[in-house]
Amino acid sequence: MLTVRAPATSANLGSGFDVFGVALGAPADVIRVERAPETSITITGAGSNYIPTDPEQNTVGAVADALDAPATIRIDKGVRPSSGLGSSAASAAGAAVALNALYDRGLSREELVPIAAEGEALVSGEAHADNVAPSLLGGFTIATDDGVTQVDASIPLVACLPETSVSTRDARDVVPKTAALEDVVDTVGHAATLTVGMTRDDPELVGRGLTDAIVTPERSALIDGYNAVREAALEAGATGVTVSGAGPGVLAVCREGARREIAGAMMDAFDAAGIESRAYQTAVGEGARLYRDG
Numbered sequence: 001m002l003t004v005r006a007p008a009t010s011a012n013l014g015s016g017f018d019v020f021g022v023a024l025g026a027p028a029d030v031i032r033v034e035r036a037p038e039t040s041i042t043i044t045g046a047g048s049n050y051i052p053t054d055p056e057q058n059t060v061g062a063v064a065d066a067l068d069a070p071a072t073i074r075i076d077k078g079v080r081p082s083s084g085l086g087s088s089a090a091s092a093a094g095a096a097v098a099l100n101a102l103y104d105r106g107l108s109r110e111e112l113v114p115i116a117a118e119g120e121a122l123v124s125g126e127a128h129a130d131n132v133a134p135s136l137l138g139g140f141t142i143a144t145d146d147g148v149t150q151v152d153a154s155i156p157l158v159a160c161l162p163e164t165s166v167s168t169r170d171a172r173d174v175v176p177k178t179a180a181l182e183d184v185v186d187t188v189g190h191a192a193t194l195t196v197g198m199t200r201d202d203p204e205l206v207g208r209g210l211t212d213a214i215v216t217p218e219r220s221a222l223i224d225g226y227n228a229v230r231e232a233a234l235e236a237g238a239t240g241v242t243v244s245g246a247g248p249g250v251l252a253v254c255r256e257g258a259r260r261e262i263a264g265a266m267m268d269a270f271d272a273a274g275i276e277s278r279a280y281q282t283a284v285g286e287g288a289r290l291y292r293d294g
């Protein structure tokens with residue numbers, strides 16, 4: 001049996017819609033695999049009641065299929081589905097690493113990115129890699145049609161998840177099909193600022209670079225309490241705040257030592273809007289880790 005811990009991720013980071021992503025130190029999915037004639041899936045943990053065990057409908061089934069690697073797959077969900085932390089991608093990335101090792105396929109982490117993205121195509125209709133890339137590679141990733149660029153980074157973060165859910169499909173429906181040139185120019189500037197911030201481990205630049213005028217305004221309108229939570233996090237010292245992935249999670253970039261206060265302020269603001277939430281005080285972290293049992 002092989003075990004993989006695959007981290008949650010936060011995609012987009014405001015200015016990098018469908019391109020940027022970071023691995024988070026917590027939470028994570030744990031995937032256990034054993035060779036079997038046919039793929040079967042069991043699921044425990046966060047939101048497991050809402051996740052199909054049919055391999056045709058689960059991201060890990062799509063990965064097993066793509067690697068021609070049938071297995072008994074056990075998923076312990078740490079990453080709640082449809083919360084904005086790349087739940088389906090964490091399972092897909094974990095399964096890709098586990099099955100690649102189980103069947104000695106010899107693929108690199110970079111080569112596993114499009115395979116894990118097959119799982120994402122199953123749930124959101126498109127094989128975008130901005131969640132699976134950081135879950136596989138760790139750090140900050142830039143996923144384009146040409147491939148993935150990765151950089152290790154150390155940036156303190158708070159991810160605050162309300163007890164509501166937004167499906168990625170629904171959140172993609174509100175994304176504008178076109179954008180004004182001035183908004184594109186503005187977004188490119190912020191994306192470049194954020195990228196430099198990641199290479200310098202600079203939370204000021206990363207926070208400033210989260211701003212985007214195209215996607216986030218539409219997406220944030222789907223999240224009850226978003227504006228109040230954003231304001232509360234900024235007042236508590238966050239250097240920037242945006243929607244995590246497709247939402248409804250909210251991501252705050254923090255200076256060292258400020259996470260506890262920011263997490264409390266965000267949860268209080270959700271609470272004032274009548275919404276329960278939980279906050280992860282975390283940081284940009286490592287990619288999926290493989291353990292060989294026994």
Ligand SMILES: Nc1ncnc2c1ncn2[C@@H]1O[C@H](COP(=O)(O)OP(=O)(O)OP(=O)(O)O)[C@@H](O)[C@H]1O
Nearest residue numbers: 058059081082083084085086087088091123168245
């Ligand atoms: N292994 C899996 N883990 C989690 N969700 C899965 C899995 N396989 C299929 N799904 C389905 O994927 C959907 C959740 O995916 P969705 O992209 O909406 O949220 P997410 O993976 O948390 O990502 P995001 O960061 O975009 O919110 C649910 O409908 C769930 O049933």
Ligand SMILES: N[C@@H](CCO)C(=O)O
Nearest residue numbers: 011018130168245246
């Ligand atoms: N880039 C994707 C990530 C969520 O799966 C989106 O925002 O729709």
